[in-house]
Amino acid sequence: MTPIHELLSRVRHDKEFGRGQFEIGYWDRQKGRLHRVPFQQIVFPAGERRAFELLDEAGRLRRIPFHRVREVYKDGKRIWQRQA
Numbered sequence: 001m002t003p004i005h006e007l008l009s010r011v012r013h014d015k016e017f018g019r020g021q022f023e024i025g026y027w028d029r030q031k032g033r034l035h036r037v038p039f040q041q042i043v044f045p046a047g048e049r050r051a052f053e054l055l056d057e058a059g060r061l062r063r064i065p066f067h068r069v070r071e072v073y074k075d076g077k078r079i080w081q082r083q084a
Contacts, residue, residue, distance in 0.1 A: 004066045005049065007080055011072075012038060024052075026072035034070055038078050 011018045022039035043053045051065045072080035 004069045020075045023073040024069055027068045027070055
């Protein structure tokens with residue numbers, strides 16, 4: 001299985017592979033469920049190698065560690081899933 005940080009890097013930097021609509025499914029601890037967000041809403045801070053950031057529904061900046069990513073979708077089809 002491809003590590004999540006490598007897959008996300010490929011989406012960001014491989015122009016051919018990165019074509020399409022990507023979504024990240026991460027485990028939301030506060031709501032106790034999987035939450036899917038479009039890749040365009042995700043920010044990768046410089047120097048941060050273990051997490052990404054996004055604005056939640058309330059406009060708060062949230063840091064999401066890569067270990068909470070459970071699924072990745074491309075054009076609505078799941079292309080990656082964390083093994084349990």
